[in-house]
Amino acid sequence: MFQPIDHNVDLSEEEFRLLRDLIHERFGLFFDDNQRSSLRSRLTGRLASLDLQSFEDYYHYLRFGPQRGDELQRMVTHPTNNETYFYREMPQLQVFAETVLRSIKEAKSAGPDRTLRVLSQVIGMDVDQVALEKARRAAYHHNSFRSLSPAVKERHFVPAAGAAAQVKEPIRRLVSFRAGNLVDAASYAPLPRLDVVFCRNVLIYFSDAMILKVVRLFHQALVPGGYLFLGHAESLSRITDLFTPIRFQGAMVYRKEGPHEARALPAVS
Secondary structure (H helix, E strand, O other): OOOOOOOOOOOOHHHHHHHHHHHHHHHOEOOOHHHHHHHHHHHHHHHHHHOOOOHHHHHHHHHHOOOHHHHHHHHOOOOOOOOOOOOOOHHHHHHHHHHHHHHHHHHHOOOOOOOOOEEOOOEEEEOOHHHHHHHHHOEEOHHHHOOOOHHHHHHHEEEEOOEEEEEOHHHHOOOEEEEOOOOOHHHOOOOOOEEEEEEOOOHHHEOHHHHHHHHHHHHHHEEEEEEEEEOOOOOOOOOOOOOEEEEEOOEEEEEOOOOOHHHOOOOOO
């Protein structure tokens, strides 16, 4: 998780605008004008690591420096809070397990393709190499289990050195990870057509224009009739009508129209 570093270098309005626009362009993350101090706190440590004297110097390093690609990969770890926990937003996960999976199984039973493809669960993609490495290790500390019962934890995890527990090896073998950028169409090209996309609590960091771009990419990546899961604070209502929203008790699911409209999930008031 991000730890702010005390530093005396100021971030001017112009420097803030340059860095904000660069981050938005490359990664989709957007900082409002009132978040200048937050961005400054999150990036001051990078200046110290590179022995740079100003945020203007840092911007030019990111744009034109010989190691700019490596630094962009290091920098992307800092702007957001990389913290979550198992069974977060449980009502949505129940809809996935009890309703969506059943619908997908029924649709696939009539055809030759019986493989379930889920982005962010069976397939994981992230632009942050540090986050990818942590995901591959699948070792978690106590706070990650705060919504997990002891029985479920024992079923799926084993004790691990330096961590509270690690996902059991047979489960880890079912999941693959790849480097990719949500805002870059090329990142989706190697993927098979997906049945479900989980992108929860990510778009809250994006501008409306970038949300629309990403959602269009999700729409292209999903099979007809595929499903999109967003965080409870994220809504497409004022962004696009590409997906049909389906409301359940305590959860919202978005569905791409497809050939099996008769199997569309029933809305719950």
